Amino acid sequence: MEIFSNQPLRSNPHIAIFSSTKVGNFVVTTPLLRGMKEKYPHCTLDFFGSEITKDFEIHSPYIDWRFSLYTDNPDFLETLAQAVRQRCEVAGSYDLAINCDEFSEINLVTVTAIRPTYVAGGALSEDFRLKLDASHDPVQKIISDPDWNSREFIQRHQEILSSNYISEIFCRIAYVETDFFKLELPSKQPNFLVPDVIISVTATRPAKMWPVSYWKQVIKWCESQGLTVGLVGSSPKIQQTLYYSNNTEADLLKETSLIDLRGKTSLTELAGTCRQAKVCITLDSGLLHIAAAVGCPTVAIFGNDADGDGASPIRLWAPRQPHVKIALSDFKCTICQEHHFKNKFCLVENHPCMTHLAPQIVINYLKELLEID
Structure with a gap:
């Protein structure tokens, strides 16, 4: 097993890509998936993902076979070993494995266990016993850089990278040239009338939450314009397990005309909902990346200022599509960055990065996207 430095592969190589459990992580791997098929048109591409993102994985035109690494299957080890053996019988041993989440222990172990060339x-x-040392390789050492979100990151790797965007980083380590900012997702028609506006108000990190009173003001403005507004996301039970809500959803459903669509869609149907909606309003969450991928006009609520400092690693994760408008705060705070965004909750009293992002900023973007005077 060697570090990949763009060595030639077989004419019909067997390639494995490893992702994670988060929806956004899958979405930002789609340029890499497309780029691998462009670079190696006769390759067999296996994807090791999760039960959460399975719906997108099985409908992706670029994935030939997929397996859930992230699952509660009690027979996981036996199933994994059997699946890898069968895949190698079908397509030969793995020529190349690309790990898109090196912070995941199971990815590190499984990438190594399948013994790619x-x-x-x-x-x-x-x-x-040890992490594979890639410090000698100018491209692969990008992975071990401690801060992908900083401006200094680009300066350190300016001969290789043109941006901090996570999709470009994934493509660069695989020596793939494609449109790094073009996201793609399969979609399916939902079985309900799609509201004019769809919103998502929860996040995995409470530090990214926007005040419920601000959401109410935005929803009330939409109502004043005759726009219907739908709340999307996982079922309430799953939301409570995977995301932080702090009763925001319950409060909004009780006090506004918000339509509750949580748990009503598969991922491909959620993508289809985004395709039909007039506009999407969302925090830095999975819905942001889905909406960006399918072309839905979107207002993304980030607790970051114009310099990029704030609650999220915005340089790394913010979509670059022109139909995505980034609503920024006017409060500068670097505390989350100093903690490498590992702090779950805001560490500053009154959560100023989010409270300084006024509802009118979001409403102004809605007017622009909806062409309302």
């Missing part, structure tokens, strides 16, 4: 994005030594 070449590896990109992080693996272990063949005896599983």
